[in-house]
Amino acid sequence: MTTFEAQDAAAQVDHASQSDVTAARSVSMQEARQLRDAPPPFPFGWFAVAQCHELRAGAVLTRQFMDREIVIYRTQSGTVCATEAYCPHLGAHLGHGGEVCGEELRCPFHGFRFSVKGSCVYSPSGAPPPAARLGLLEVRETHGAILVWHGPAGQVPWEIDAPDEESEWRRVGHRIRHVRSHPQELLENSIDITHFSALHGFGNVGVSRPATFDGPRLGVDYALKQKTPWGSPVDVALRIRLNGLGFAITEVETLGFTLRLVGLATLVAERDTVHLLLMSMRKQGRSLAGKAYWRCAQEVLGPFVMGGLMNQINQDDPVWSNKKYLRRPAIAEGDGPIHAYRRWVSQFYPEGAAW
Numbered sequence: 504m505t506t507f508e509a510q511d512a513a514a515q516v517d518h519a520s521q522s523d524v525t526a527a528r529s530v531s532m533q534e535a536r537q538l539r540d541a542p543p544p545f546p547f548g549w550f551a552v553a554q555c556h557e558l559r560a561g562a563v564l565t566r567q568f569m570d571r572e573i574v575i576y577r578t579q580s581g582t583v584c585a586t587e588a589y590c591p592h593l594g595a596h597l598g599h600g601g602e603v604c605g606e607e608l609r610c611p612f613h614g615f616r617f618s619v620k621g622s623c624v625y626s627p628s629g630a631p632p633p634a635a636r637l638g639l640l641e642v643r644e645t646h647g648a649i650l651v652w653h654g655p656a657g658q659v660p661w662e663i664d665a666p667d668e669e670s671e672w673r674r675v676g677h678r679i680r681h682v683r684s685h686p687q688e689l690l691e692n693s694i695d696i697t698h699f700s701a702l703h704g705f706g707n708v709g710v711s712r713p714a715t716f717d718g719p720r721l722g723v724d725y726a727l728k729q730k731t732p733w734g735s736p737v738d739v740a741l742r743i744r745l746n747g748l749g750f751a752i753t754e755v756e757t758l759g760f761t762l763r764l765v766g767l768a769t770l771v772a773e774r775d776t777v778h779l780l781l782m783s784m785r786k787q788g789r790s791l792a793g794k795a796y797w798r799c800a801q802e803v804l805g806p807f808v809m810g811g812l813m814n815q816i817n818q819d820d821p822v823w824s825n826k827k828y829l830r831r832p833a834i835a836e837g838d839g840p841i842h843a844y845r846r847w848v849s850q851f852y853p854e855g856a857a858w
């Protein structure tokens with residue numbers, strides 16, 4: 504008999520003698536059952552494996568991606584490839600001694616060379632065997648990051664639909680964090696309106712554009728007030744756009760400028776998410792911001808608001824790292840569209856997967 508079954512049995516004995524006490528205990532057992540809910544599996548979609556500047560021409564890097572290692576490399580002309588880690592000849596790990604030779608990747612063990620299409624184009628011991636093909640993964644570069652596709656065999660990837668990367672955006676920093684959680688749990692906060700005030704202390708939180716669910720994309724806007732050290736709170740407009748569970752853009756408009764946070768959550772093992780955050784800012788419109796104000800915004804206000812955003816993520820972190828994924832959460836009326844979000848995320852898992 505498991506611990507849970509023993510506790511259930513004990514609760515039933517109590518039920519016979521003390522019905523009022525039993526009612527409370529029986530609720531407690533239901534909660535205990537939820538504690539056995541499995542976390543979601545590895546999701547499908549685009550997931551970041553590096554920042555673009557980490558992969559210079561000729562570089563070969565090994566990355567943990569989902570439950571395995573992959574190798575990414577950039578050819579001398581700039582093409583980025585992502586491949587399974589092991590050479591199809593005799594299994595050498597291409598991330599340990601593999602080299603870029605022009606447009607080809609050379610395996611260190613016997614010198615087979617592979618094209619950017621994955622085919623073996625050279626073998627020192629005779630004609631390249633037709634079976635010597637690298638398993639390549641779809642890869643994209645956008646917003647300063649390299650993203651790799653994880654999806655079911657044969658499925659054509661959807662494309663990331665993200666706002667512009669024009670030159671007016673000024674990169675102001677980045678962070679890389681490990682979170683003991685799952686990307687689905689991190690992004691659920693986007694539509695969890697109650698936590699904005701309860702956990703982060705925002706005031707007057709309202710939805711200015713209700714959540715829309717469009718294929719792999721989700722969008723939602725909020726208006727709220729943020730406390731400041733100088734007393735009066737400032738108005739903040741928050742615009743959140745998700746492309747699956749691995750690519751999220753949050754734009755924060757306040758004080759005459761916009762901060763953009765590109766959040767890239769990649770699950771690298773069960774309950775281990777690498778969370779890469781890329782931050783940039785730009786002026787809002789033309790009228791408000793003269794040169795002096797824009798300088799002040801970049802040097803003082805921007806870092807201040809950015810620090811506030813990082814503090815908020817630091818507030819989320821202990822919740823994410825210690826919470827339990829509940830398959831059937833007890834949602835209150837004003838909690839935001841959690842159930843709609845859960846239906847939306849189901850597209851990112853294998854059909855029939857139970858979690």
Ligand code: FES
Binds near residue numbers: 590592593594610615
């Ligand atoms: S194992 Fe790669 S060339 Fe032999």
Ligand SMILES: [Fe+2]
Binds near residue numbers: 692698703815
């Ligand atoms: Fe949050």
